[in-house]
Amino acid sequence: VNNERRQRIRKVIQGLSAFSSELESIKDDEDDARESTPENLQGSENYENSERSSDIIGDAISGLEEITDSLEEIT
Numbered sequence: 136v137n138n139e140r141r142q143r144i145r146k147v148i149q150g151l152s153a154f155s156s157e158l159e160s161i162k163d164d165e166d167d168a169r170e171s172t173p174e175n176l177q178g179s180e181n182y183e184n185s186e187r188s189s190d191i192i193g194d195a196i197s198g199l200e201e202i203t204d205s206l207e208e209i210t
Contacts, residue, residue: 141210148206155199162192 136144169185176182 136209144206144209148203148210151199151203151206155196155203158192158196158199162189162196165189165192 165185166189169182169189172179172182172185
């Protein structure tokens with residue numbers, strides 16, 4: 136890979152890092168909201184949807200980190 140393509144890959148890595156940070160912020164907000172749910176609503180469908188959403192976002196973050204690690208091997 137030549138220097139020009141390495142630079143382009145670095146820009147992609149920066150973008151992926153920004154996406155990952157934004158997803159982490161969203162996940163934190165979702166986790167905080169769920170943690171403030173009253174005990175009597177913790178088994179509700181909304182609560183379970185929130186847990187599932189946080190898990191999916193966490194998986195997406197992990198995937199982005201994996202991609203970033205792979206691309207960093209090139210640069």
